[in-house]
Structure formats: C-alpha cells, structure tokens
Amino acid sequence: MPTTFDRLFPALNPSTATGKIRNSAADFLVIEHHDMDFTESGEHLWLKIEKTHSNTAWVATQLASACKVPARQVGFAGLKDRHAITQQWFSVQLPKISDPTAIKAKLPDEVKLLEHHWHQSKIKSGQLTHNEFKLVVRDVQGDLAVIEQNIAALKQTGAPNYFGPQRFGHDLNNIQQAQDWFAGKIKVNNKKLRGLLISSARSHIFNLIVAQRIEQKVWDQVIDGDILQLDKSHSWFPASDATATELKHRLNTFDIHLTAALWGEDAVQSTAQCATLESKIASSLPAYTPGFISHRVKQDRRAMRIQAHDLTHHWQDKNLHINFMLQPGAYATSILREIIAIET
DSSP: OOOHHHHHSOOSSOOSOEEEOOSSGGGEEEEEEOOOOOOSOSSEEEEEEEEESOOHHHHHHHHHHHHTOOGGGEEESOOOOSSSEEEEEEEEESOSOOOHHHHHHHSOTTEEEEEEEEESSOOOTTOOSEEEEEEEEEEEESOHHHHHHHHHHHHHHOEEOOOOGGGGOGGGHHHHHHHHHHTTSSOOOOHHHHHHHHHHHHHHHHHHHHHHHHHTTOTTSOOTTOEEEETTSOOEEEGGGSOHHHHHHHHHTTSEEEEEEEOOSSOOSOOHHHHHHHHHHHHTOGGGHHHHHHTTOOOEEEESEEOOEEEEEEEETTEEEEEEEEOTTOOHHHHHTTTSEEEO
C-alpha cells in the first residue's frame, strides 16, 4: 500500500514488485568516503567509526565522553542512518584521552573504532566525497523482469533527487510541527530541532516542485527560466546561457542537472515558466512564509536528479543485492523506490 510520502512525491516508475529492507542492520551498510590527506599532526584526532543501530549524534556524545571533552569539540560530516551498519568519520579536538586502545575500551558494543589519524583541522559538515551503499532487499515479490528493466532505466535517466522520508519525521510529522512553530502555536527552544524543522519546510516545497515536474513530464527537460547546476558542484547558470542542443547533450551525459528551489524569504532565482511553477507551489503553503522571513532563510537551489554511480546488482534466491555510490546529501531510498516498492 502506498505511503503518504509515496502519494505526495511519486516515483518516476512506480513498481508493483515489492521487497523488504532493513530486516537486519547488516542489510543496510553505508560507508562514508573522503579525500583527506592527513597531516598526522595537529590537535584534531580523526576516528573512523563503525556503528550499528545507533544515530550519529548519540555516537558523538559517546566519543566526547570517551575522550573527556565537551560535545562541541566532536565533529562529523553528516548524519547517517540509525537502522543500519554505517562507517563514518568523526574528529575530536584536543582529546584528553587519545590512546586508541583506551578510547575503544570506553565505547559501547554498538560502536567500533576502525581507524584513526591526527590532522590539523576538524571535520566539517558535508566534508566527504560520496557515500557507498551495500543493500539487500529481501523476499522480493513480483515480476523480476520489470525490476531488471527499472534498473536499466535508472542507469540511463538517473532518479529524482527527493529528500527522503527521514527528513520529515515519523508519519511526516515535521511538516505540521514546522507550520505550527512558524505560526506561533508551539515553542521550539532546541536549536537543532529548529534547524531540522526549517529544513523540513524547504524540503517539502522542493519535493513538491520535483513531483509537479514529473507529473508534467518536464522533470528532465528544460523549460523557460530554468537554472542548471554543474555536476558535483554548487555552481549554477541560467538555461538561456546555452543552446538547446548543448543543454540536451550535457543533460543526457549527466554533466549538468536541472534544479528546483530550496525556498527562502527573498526572490526565487529562476525566471519565466520555471519561476511561475515554483512560486505557485510555494504560495500554496503560506504557513511557511512567516518562518522563512523570521529566520532569514535565503533562497537556494538543489539538483532535481541524482545518479547512482557504479551501480551493480545480483540475485540470491528472492533477495536482491544492490551496491552503488551517491553524492553527499542524496538518499539511497530515492534510488531504491525507482527499482521496487520497498517495505521497511
């Protein structure tokens, strides 16, 4: 049965085949990669951690305790799935305990120290090149030939770059909570929760724009006023700066991507038909406007498409094993739902 998320933000090719993910933590393995050249000196101890059924913020507090430093001295590049086995990097500034053996002894069983290096600076948010996913979809039911066709299509066209369900909380409750907070109906004092609710509001509008362009069959076609983004970059340019033939070729080769608005208080960067479409969707959610103004949230853009790099798969009985790489900020569930209807 389609979830509320699926109804609001449809896949390109909704699948009738079904399968289950996260039967166990080992079925959802995430490995964070970066291109750091460690100095092996400095005041920041970088730790490669493998965590099981644990969220990133909790692991950060365990490291702070093990190294006897305040939590603010622990950094990480991004939040990783809780219901999974994930490998990611943390940094600890001036740890009072820096002996790896002593740190290991103080960590809970769910947290393992795999590697460590000294470096001259802390890890920054988003400081990674890509995430690697090794997933198992179990008990697949339905036409396997259609699944194979979906995988081939995914390699050819990419997938909608939706923000995943986890951005919106259980049963998408963050959407209503953000609207209530912006309207002054509730108070939100926690700084991290405030940031999460602002992100949920912007993500809601972004996902609706992508869904609308999929419905209009222009999610992968240039319309008047579009803004395009260079692959693996945050650099944009208006579609009017290039010829239609050039844009089509560069889109087909994943050199550039169409973008959609991450909404804010100021004027949207797109123009003409694109701006009209985006503004209409944002205007349909007026409850967000006071919050964007009050918190001085600025317009931004996000690519509407993601590519699963080095995607491979194989079958073991009725279980689908699938591996791929994704850019930072992209969701593995956005790839899976283009292949099969997933159940957690």
